[in-house]
Amino acid sequence: NEFLGKINWYRKFIPNFAHIAAPLHKVTNKTKHHRHEFKWGPDQQHSFDEFKRILATYPLFLEYPDSSTPFVLTTDASGIGIGGILRQDTPSGTKI
Template sequence: IVDLPAPTTLKEANEFLGKINWYRKFIPNFARIAAPLHKVTNKTKHHRHEFRWGPDQQQSFDEFKRLLTTYPLF
């Protein structure tokens, strides 16, 4: 998880969200942390070319990686 690269496509971002979603009940403030990721993944098929990974998404991504590798999840 620590070495996981940041998503570069809408598909990769959606896959990451799908994988971490199982942990939502174990991570406090999951929705708040995930909000920047949802902001760029809530695209329709016709707008997926608008995918932009910015500093807010990177911060959210890094925070999830930190929580999943250091926080006592259970």
């Protein structure tokens, strides 16, 4: 659940996000009384690996910043954590 919560911010940048995430939701959407049914299988591993691949490759990452375009810093914090995203909204799309 924690991984899906963190990656959910990127869903607007990842085509077919729901389809890729479905196997992970299958094992994390268990009610309190059915948590013992958690089973990580090949489908879940493939989904997890696909998200890692997408997050580490172009066009989401690995592009030099455009000095003519402003940067946008988005932050979030709670009593137990802090996070932030630095992005640029370019004519070719949002870059993180």
